[in-house]
Amino acid sequence: MAPHMSAQAQTTRRGWNLSSSTPRARAARTLARGNARTHGAVGQRRLRALASRQTRRHSDTTSLVAARSSTTSIAQTSSESSDDSGESRSSTEAEAHTHWRNVAILVAGVMLTVNMHRSAFSSVAMVLQKDYAITTSQMGLLHSAQLWGYGAGQIPSGILADKIGGPLILFAGAFMWSVCTAFFPHVASWTNPFISMVILRILFGFFSAVALPATTATTSQVVPLARRATTISLIYASFNMGTVVGMAATPALTVTGGWSKSFELYGSIGMVWSAAALIFLFVTKAGMQKRLPKENAKANRGSRIQNTWKQLTSMSRGSILQILGLLWSHSVIGFGYFVLLSWVPTFLSSQVGMSSPRMLGLLSAVPFLTTAVLACFVGNIADYLIVKRKWAVSATRRLMMVFSTLGPALGLAMLAMTPTQATFAPLYALIALTVSMGFQAFNYPGFHAYVQDVAGPSGNAGLLLSVTNTGGVIFGAVGNLLTGVMVEKTGTFASVFWSSSALYVLSFFVWCTIMTGEELK
Template identity: 30%
Template sequence: MLPIAQELGWAAGTQGVVQSAFLWGYLATQLLGGTLADKYGGKLVMGAGIAWFSLASALLPALAITPWVAAAGLTLPAVLAARFLVGFGEGVALPAMNNLVSRHIPPARKATALGNVFTGFHTGNLVGLLLSPLILQRFGWRALFYMFGLAGVPLLLMWAAVVPGQPSGAAAAAGGAAAGGAAAASRVGVAALLSNPATWAIIVANFVNHWGYFIYLNWMPTYFYKVLGMDLRASSLMSFVPWVVMALGSTCAGLLADGLVRRGVPVRRVRRGIQTAAFLGPVAALGVLSNPAISPPVALASMTAALGITSLGQAGFVANMSDIAPRHAGLLFGLCNTFGSFAGILGVSVCGFVLEKTGSFTPIFQATAALYVVGTLVWNALSRAEPQFA
């Protein structure tokens, strides 16, 4: 975002709106992706999403930011549309993933499987942060979008070859009887899901988690660049470290949760305890980050702690979706992630305008810490671990 904003002269508020455009598209396909995944299977839906967002990635340099679009005074709307389309394709990914895990993985291994999936998810951020500065310096920002778009071709081929299309044997039975899951899913709709307090526990946890996550994801390089005075390459590399810890933390969270369950700890206690740690742990780190005089090493350590501890939530509220709705995991994930995506849109946009008005990240860090506390209270009051939907 920084090179594009510098080229086009966008203020921080405009940058926040542009970055949130992706999330509007992402939000638009959460429920759709979950519904289609429960009906047709996560493999097909994810494959379609990969093809869509890979093609859409090339639209920004190819069509949106061009001399003829600028001459028409439509650069900003065109960029917003291009980013919306990328998000529209990526929005089906996590609901499809949750459907695949729910249908193919036995309950005793689901938290570990989800942890591994999110490790891959965060590793994608790592690859982007590592390669982007190198590509930017050598080829410019336009090449970055083309290259990541082309990367979808081998990814799609690998996905088609490796991922199973239908669950088999014990995994299908343990995962929620996939063959009957589609039929059952037709009898449980959004209204039924929303009528249960356990769903609202996940919705609130998802909202709080995504508020912080997307602020970190979109604004961390800017924080290191503008607040700590690092150059563009150094800010990207500094942003790399917290995502490494978050990727490792996702795997460790899954192993920890499944290990505790195997030792006889009740699932509800495991989910509540891990999610409580995932929310309250970052509160202290955000308090340190709120200090305007913070040094770069302390800022990096605090940001790393915040993201690393937050990753425990993959074995908390994320795994809890399969606990309470094993046959409707795609739909439930899509529903809850719709609220989470809206939180991301709100957080990213608000952060941009607050930064433009105050020049400080402190109010954002403080608001995020407060939300983590609220999320903890709601989670412990409403969350359940027993299946809630037939």
């Protein structure tokens, strides 16, 4: 057995691979057969067992290597897939970043046109009164007629904006109100111009009712929360710039080409811009939902309203109280804003003695220009307090509303005390108007952002604003009617301005006591 064991030890020591397919294995079998002949059947069986063990060991090693190779391949494939997924996510986020900014720009342009069209009528009010023998109270009726249609379209606009999408409703409405503006001079030449103007003013108001609810729905659905106050403020800065353009340019256009040319020009601009916005929307419509920022996706999914009236009537007591507070605040905003928007040119002309149409237009535009400029900054301030200084959102909104209620109250009180006979009356009135309108800029990161905050992820921000804005429209319509009647009877705007100032003070107390910042339930 000694020679056989020596051969086995030598074979094992050299580590020959006994797989049947290698030269070493064939040599080992040859040696084993030789030893088997020499040492008999027992040695042959032992060598076969050794060869079998070595073969199994080689097979296991080969399987392990193959398994490791397979695992490495899978890991590489998984890594590549992960990289592709990451790139896809990055691409989607980049598209979302670009998309909401593009939509915001288009919305800002549309909001510019609506106030440009509104202020054009205010700028030519004195001319219309002279050309068509319209009394001051009848002019108040024409101003309020636009608000009748505006109020009637508020809640339908909010529901459609939440259900279908804010951008589509806004851009379609913009096209229609632009048609009404361009067509207005032709209606004024009909057999009964006053009735015709009232009807078209109602239609203009109805189509322009989409402006605020659809804008609120759009920013709620598309704009990231961290950029919401800034974006809202910039959109409403453009909104007020429309007033600046309308009041500054309309008198000059009226002098050179007649008041009808300004309406036709403004209407054409609105139609072209809104048509371009609709084309953009339909081109990008397929990817719109995918491009929404992550934190707004839930709000978008919940934007389909089921049984709206049931939602409104099944709210908790605290939520109903908040809605009443918002309704009151927006009513006061509407009263003050629409009275000033409609009557500032008339006030400066009849009470302060501004006779030059060009100068009258420029001075009327300055307060709204101040609002637009301030709006560009106050939104950034609100976002800074929330994001950088870690202020509570409700505390930030409340601070903004302190300025947006007490500031206009001060300015309107100053207007009520305007020394109309003094030589410095125009400058005094301009300062008071600038204070009144300038502080309105704080409404955008205050009131309007608050509405979206408390609406939460339900997707009903557009509906909520349409409900509160209905109150603002009703107060605005009543304010315009009362202004026309009171000015015709008293010959002064003082009582109108004092009343509006008192309403703003009440709004301050309502905001500080009722508005908690909690989501509506």
